[in-house]
Amino acid sequence: MKVKRSASKTLTYTVLIIMVLVCVAPLLIILMNSFKGKLFISDDLFAFLTPQSFVGGANYVSGVTKMNFVGAFGTSLFVTVASVILIVFLCSMTAWYLVRVKNKFTSVLFYLFVFAMIVPFQMVMFTMSWVSNRLSLGNPVGILVLYLGFGAGLSVFIFTGFLKSIPIDIEEAAIIDGCTPMQVFFKVVFPIMRPTIITVAILDVMWIWNDYLLPLIVLDTGYTTLPIAIQKIFTGGYGAVDMGGLMAMLVLSIIPIIIFYLAAQKHIIEGVVAGAVKG
């Protein structure tokens, strides 16, 4: 019996380790190659780092100097943070309205949000770029509106799911205690939604920070986010790519997201289980 149990445990762990390796391998390969010389990278991308192939921080230095890293980083940071703040505030308010006000209009609105969630980006890409041109949204402030639009579907969907689990008694108690509707939302509902807000924020930060296609289509020349800058700078003529610099900048670009994820991961788990059990 004991042998059987330990064998099944070994099998479980083996499968889990393989799955972890599959997930982590691309990151490790990028990290490893960011310290390799250009020739060694093009020779064998998967070869381990050796004293011969190791070039120290040379790729990082050349990468940062070659591209306007700080500028692109700043644009990405602004677009990501501002979009996520907009999405979180406006979508949580919308979701609250949809959950608490029950009529045909809110039902239709909710289904529109759900529909928006399932529409693929590529389907609306052309019309959206046309609209953004007409409305002059091709700048870091204008693009926030587009991110809000694209992020609203999933965010409203997640927020409404959570808000349904909050007893209305709590809001009524707040009204009796003297809250105005805005105070009910900001002093009571919004803090209770914290785990879900963090979940939505994590999902949106990862999406917007890493997004390549939308800013590429929409942003006017002169504005670049990190993914676009990296792609543009390190792709030379005839398909030649500065792989070392590319890898180094990729590593730098994923560091903020990893730090953010690690800081907020406790809450994403809380967010996932929130509302599952009557507390």
Place this chain on the structure above:
Amino acid sequence: MASISLQHIVKVYSGGVTAVNDFNLEIKSEEFIVLVGPSGCGKSTVLRMIAGLEEITGGELYIGERLVNEVSPKDRDIAMVFQTYALYPHMTVYKNMAFSLELKKMPKDEIDLRVREAARVLDIEHLLTRKPKALSGGQRQRVALGRAMVRNPAVFLLDEPLSNLDAKLRASMRTELIKLHGRLGTTFVYVTHDQTEAMTMGDRIVVMKDGLVQQVDTPQNLYDMPCNVFVAGFIGSPQMNILKGVLHRNTDDAAGADGKSYVEIGEDKLYLPPEKCSNALLAFAQRDVFVGIRSEDLHDDEAFLAENPNAVITAKVDVAELMGSEVYLYLQYRETSLTARVAPNTTSRIGDTVKIGIDVSKIHLFDALSERNILI
């Protein structure tokens, strides 16, 4: 402290569902009034209309001298305790209690004074730094009461505040609430579906059914003089036994005379005592009636049977439940189930066919058509 006046209050929900219909009630200042009734009878709707959480479709609601139909909940000088306690989960107990005072921009030291005083009265001083999730049901309930208390409201509204507690805690909290009402001297409006809570706590009880007030009276009067079959069945535990019969009231009987009036139940006859034979009964002569008998007015002891040979029926014992100080006999009499509350030394056993004496001086008679009590 304030009186509340509900005049012809109507609540109709969108879709045309009438939750409350022509509700009239005068609640005196400092009174403990209990709204009781089965689920869906409209009692919570009435409470929520007093709180301002539901719009009033028709009628007028006064708190004190002020018409409050259009007044927002925060300006009604009321506090409410919810069934689910409705504590703010992200705030500590202290913050929960201080929240309404902070919104009023009360000075911090005054808030502190009030919160600590309420916490002392409710014995929750040691819990002030905890969050609601770290509290037991009883503690949460106290915090909810504390949150209401700190506001010094004119009216306390309580919506089934004990129904989430276990039986033992519920009983002790009942006593606590009665004491609290005495100490605060505030008007309490309490909603429950539990008639025991209603009977033990209320100065007066409002019995409701289908959005209509059935009877408003003191617990004792409701028990002794229920105005209809519904109130008779709802108030009292075990429920009042209801038997169908035909009233025979001879027109030549003088009121309060000789006992020739009786109710015929099958072949059995229950002779009415003179004090029950009012002239008002004449109108119901030869008509179907319901006879209401409280479980404690059914007796199986020899002494009672010997003294009351004119009011004896024969029934079969289905179940006998020993409750400690008494025994509940669940009897089968004709097509009807009866419950008798008898002394623990009863000789009746399950399966026995026993003679049961009825204390006819305590029976209630209801018109079978209108179901109204015809003895009051």
